[in-house]
Amino acid sequence: MSAFWLAWRYIRYYRGRTAILIAAISLTIFLPLATRWMIESFRAKAMDRASKTPLVVGTKGSRFAVALHSLYFRGESPTPMKYAEVERLKAFKLAELIPLHSRFRTRDHAIVGTIPAYFANRQLGLSSGDPMSRYGDCVVGASAAIRLSVKHGDSLLSESENLFDLSGAAPLRMRVTGILKESGTADDDVVFCELETAWIMEGIGHGHALKNEDSGEHSHEASRQNLSQHQEVTDENLRSFHFHGSKAEYPITAIIAVPESDRSATLLQGKYLEADQQYQIIRPLDVIDELMEVVGRVRGLFDIGMLGLAIITCLLVALVLLLSLRLRQREMRTMFLLGCNRGRIVQIVGAELTIVVLTSLAVALIAAGLLATTAESLMLRLL
Amino acid sequence: MIRISNLRYSYGSSGFQLSIPRLEVTATAKVGIVGPSGSGKSTLLNLISGAKVPNDGEIVVGDLSVSSMSDSQRRNFRASRIGFVFQDFELLDYLTVEENVLLPFGINSHLKFGQEQRELLESLAGQAGIAGKLNRRPEQLSQGERQRVAICRALITAPKIVLADEPTGSLDPQTAQEVLNLLIDQVSKHSATLLMVTHDHSQLHRLDRTIDMAQFLGSPVGSRVTDSQSREVSP
Known part of the structure; x- marks a missing residue:
């Protein structure tokens, strides 16, 4: 039973509370990361399109x-x-x-x-x-x-x-x-x-019956005769379409x-x-560049907010960890009495934390990556 | 054999002081430890196992002086020579019954698990009546079954001493009797020494001798608990 195996068993058994913890950490990583990637991806695509439109x-x-x-x-x-x-x-x-x-x-x-x-x-x-x-x-x-x-x-x-x-x-x-x-x-x-x-x-431009089909003479008597204009161009009525x-x-x-x-x-x-x-x-390139600068400044403000959120989440995770250790004191005591050394107990708890943090990181990276690939259309909807 | 001489242990500002001038427990003996709450019953078990270190005096188990061991030596001693049974079983909910029984091997790298231990597991599980429940989780077992699992865990390393802290304290009388029978039978079978803390005096006749902890308490608390000593000890 390695420390990681024991940690995995613990996490799997308490999957509900672990999922909440992973969700909280993932979200904290995901939000700034996704925003950054999304903006970078949009910027690259927008600049590329703009550069092709001189x-x-x-x-x-x-x-x-x-x-x-x-x-x-x-x-x-x-x-x-x-x-x-x-x-x-x-x-x-x-x-x-x-x-x-x-x-x-x-x-x-x-x-x-x-x-x-x-x-x-x-x-x-x-x-x-x-x-x-x-x-x-x-x-x-x-x-x-x-x-x-x-x-x-x-x-x-x-x-x-x-x-x-x-x-x-x-x-x-x-x-x-x-x-x-x-x-x-x-x-x-x-x-x-x-x-x-x-x-x-x-x-x-519109299409309707001509006064004299053979001569092609153009008249708008059709409308006066309450005949409707063609709503679709077909091979048959193509010749009747004309512009004024x-x-x-x-x-x-x-x-x-x-x-x-x-x-x-x-x-x-x-x-x-x-x-x-x-x-x-x-020059679209200049305009998009200017627009991106504005987006970048807004992102700066957003990053400050995210930093605050990340600090709060870290403190809450630390609190959850401390409370969890408190709740598990008897378990730790039992392990100690069964001959487990304190270093090993720290290893087990550390392994649990590592699994949670790595999983959160993976979830956040995958989600942010997926979102970044659809960044252009999402950003366009925001524009 | 367990031999304690001139032991003195005190902690904190509570005034608790345990003083044991001389105490001997012969190998394979089954000893009941009684005394009022706070008289140091559990402390004695912790001192013998090396989980606590005395301020003074000596504890010798077999030919090993526990009180002069280093931290890691005491830990190894505890893992290989001592089996613990707790009142509240202290099984890990997230492990199966089998994994709980084998936990000492999982958390102590110097304990080796091999064919001999596998056979012992099967034998213990069969005798404890949990052979068919090895893949279940503790929460799927009755209280009595959980304590049986805890007894198997205590004996899986073939310890020389089993320290049981009120092992039947959370069980109904009938289950308590069954669990006690199992504990005593298995300890006898493995030629181990049993030190069992209990408040249930009706169990004492099953044991070889009784140690009343009230006699070892220091004066600040001792004078108070001595009054209740006769009530606690007399069957």
Whole structure:
């Protein structure tokens, strides 16, 4: 019977009280550790994503809102900008421009309208199905596909902007043509469609019967004749979909700019120096870094609180240990009378404490490790 | 043989003082130790086992002088030569019956457990009527069975002396009788010496002799307990 064996038997027999002790110690270790790891993991992933998004153009206002919206499609929809800004920047030939439109959602997942260059820039590939080929098609991020329980060939309905606004844009049923490979980024939680599909959801583009099918003459008599607009793009009604007004006026929510060089980036940033500019250009890396500094300062305060909690827990564990030794005085006395030396008794109690502390440490490390792996999505929910 | 000479033991500010000019117990004798509460019955057992050290005098067990041993020598002496039986059994709840009986081997590295001890365990368990309960925990046993386990634990190291401190004090009369029979039978079988503290004078006739501790108390307390001495000792 080794000291560890006796200690193990004791712990196993009094598993209830041991479990409480382990839970208390684990929690004390877990909380600061999990917070630290979670923040570090989030920081690494956030900085990585930000570094792959060199510049973002958005409406003036909070830089954090523009960064979070363009990187993670989170938060309130920003004030829309006009597509004309894309065309204005294109003329400078300084960067590849990727417009984003993210105002609509489907069952709590953002619907992001963009162009094929986005997928190339983010290195997103399909795990199944095909790329989008027409209006009304969408490809779904890996996590979103699981949560929405969809596969290619299924359909997804966009949500109305406002349930009580009957004159607002009607929901559009989208055809899921493919599922994206898991990327471990915010793209996994998103439903992507073409920019034009997002504009159809906006009500700028729509499909309905033409006055003269053969000539293709466009008339809106259909609505006056109480004929409903198409809520889904099909092979049959595809030709009836059309857009009104100038494309330059169409809304987008951000533009990702991938400059050709540092010089191009600087020149592009220079285009937004005028005070009367209604748009701003940000470097997501700087914004996320700044955000992380704020998070770091909050964590510092949290760490102080945790230190206090750790001291209290240590004192309570010491108290529990002392009370336990007091309760076990007779047991110790019996062992002593049976010839056990005091060193051996200390070994047994020490072994018990070691098992409890090591188990607590293992529980805390495993729990913190598991939590850290899901840090990004958890932190995003907090943002 | 146990031989005590000119022993003096006192502790604390309680005024307790035990003074034994001369006391001898022959080997294999079964001795009852009686006396009022606080008269030093348990203290005497602790002194003989080496758990307590006298202020003065000598305790010799066999050819070993316990009072002049070092701490570790007394511990080894206690582990190999002494068997203890307590009033409240003092079994460890978290061990099985078998593990409790074998505990002395588990906590004393110099005691070796082999085939001989395995056979002794089986023999003791069979005679104590706990052979079928070796895998149970103490809480699953009756009071009498627990004391039987404690007796087996006391004898598993084949000690020369068994010190029993009110071994039947927590048992009903019938169970007490059965346990006492077992204790005396086993001690006799193992040719050990038994020193048994008891308040139950009806048990004394089963023993070879009785030691009244009141006679060894120092004057501060002794004068007080001497009054009750006759009540305690007379059967």
